[in-house]
Amino acid sequence: MSSTTIAFFRENRLFTAGVLLLLALYLFGMIGLLFAVPKGSDMGAVPLNLGPSAQHPLGTDGLGRDMFAVMVIGIPSLFKIGFVAGAVGVMIGAVIGLFAGYYRGVADAIFSSFADVMLVIPALAILITVSAYVRVVTVEIMALIVGLLAWPLPARVIRAQTLSLRERLFVEIARLSGANDFEIITFQILPNLTAYLAASFVGAVSSGILTAVGLEVLGLGPQNVPTIGRTLFYAFKYTALFRGMWWWWGPPVVTLAIIFTGLFQMSISLDKYANPRLRGAERN
Numbered sequence: 001m002s003s004t005t006i007a008f009f010r011e012n013r014l015f016t017a018g019v020l021l022l023l024a025l026y027l028f029g030m031i032g033l034l035f036a037v038p039k040g041s042d043m044g045a046v047p048l049n050l051g052p053s054a055q056h057p058l059g060t061d062g063l064g065r066d067m068f069a070v071m072v073i074g075i076p077s078l079f080k081i082g083f084v085a086g087a088v089g090v091m092i093g094a095v096i097g098l099f100a101g102y103y104r105g106v107a108d109a110i111f112s113s114f115a116d117v118m119l120v121i122p123a124l125a126i127l128i129t130v131s132a133y134v135r136v137v138t139v140e141i142m143a144l145i146v147g148l149l150a151w152p153l154p155a156r157v158i159r160a161q162t163l164s165l166r167e168r169l170f171v172e173i174a175r176l177s178g179a180n181d182f183e184i185i186t187f188q189i190l191p192n193l194t195a196y197l198a199a200s201f202v203g204a205v206s207s208g209i210l211t212a213v214g215l216e217v218l219g220l221g222p223q224n225v226p227t228i229g230r231t232l233f234y235a236f237k238y239t240a241l242f243r244g245m246w247w248w249w250g251p252p253v254v255t256l257a258i259i260f261t262g263l264f265q266m267s268i269s270l271d272k273y274a275n276p277r278l279r280g281a282e283r284n
Helices: 003-011 013-032 067-103 105-120 123-133 139-148 152-165 169-176 181-217 228-237 246-274 276-283
Strands: none
Touching: 003 013, 013 067, 013 246, 067 105, 067 139, 067 152, 067 181, 067 228, 067 246, 105 152, 123 139, 123 181, 139 181, 152 181, 169 181, 181 228, 181 246, 228 246
16 A cells, blocks of 8 residues: 555545445455355245344344344445446446546537436436346346446536546647547546546445345345345335344344445545545635
8 A cells, every 4th residue: 555545544534434434344244254154044044033142143034044144145245236336337427527528519418418317317217117127136237237327427527527627738738749639538637537536436336325225125136145125125024123123124224324324424535635625614
């Protein structure tokens, strides 16, 4: 790790706290796999409706699944959905935003109009329709579908910044030096968008996880592996809350709270880092 990276983490303690929260949760899922029995997450693998005990640290649900096994398998899957969806959404949004902002004119009008339309259309409605017609929805397919609908907001942010950067002096100097459009976009404009890309990625990850969990709570999404959202779906379906089975719905809720708290802290910190006005207001 370079000294610049270390200095960034020291200066941005809120970002560091968010990273540590997510890292701790991810390590819980990965290390927990060493102790959990994967078959314990299968329906009917263990006795039903048992409270937490030495044998079942997080109890068992009404489907005969060990909740500890469900959580340690579901947490990495949730991270995979979020990061894949975020990466796909930001990559598509960055390409569209860069070209629309740099070339302006017809390209900007077409891409901006398309992005505005996509922002108006409820993404959840599209995802529900797609998920209902896809025969086998895996974690990877769900992450890809969510990512393909997560690009409009990053595209708008990158486009706005590109419109500003293309008028800067260093871009004009590069143009006079003989650099072509691809070189200017890649080596002059893109490096100056790192903070905005990082902030957009965190936002896309949060949106992807929220969307995926929303689909799973509705009973859609991956069925080949246990997930956090589907666990909540079963808990609601079999009224775990009213039956006093807190260990069925509690761990998924706590997991989601930790994830969104960590992502929120990272997002706030990156916004302040990318926006000089926010940094100035914080100092004052």
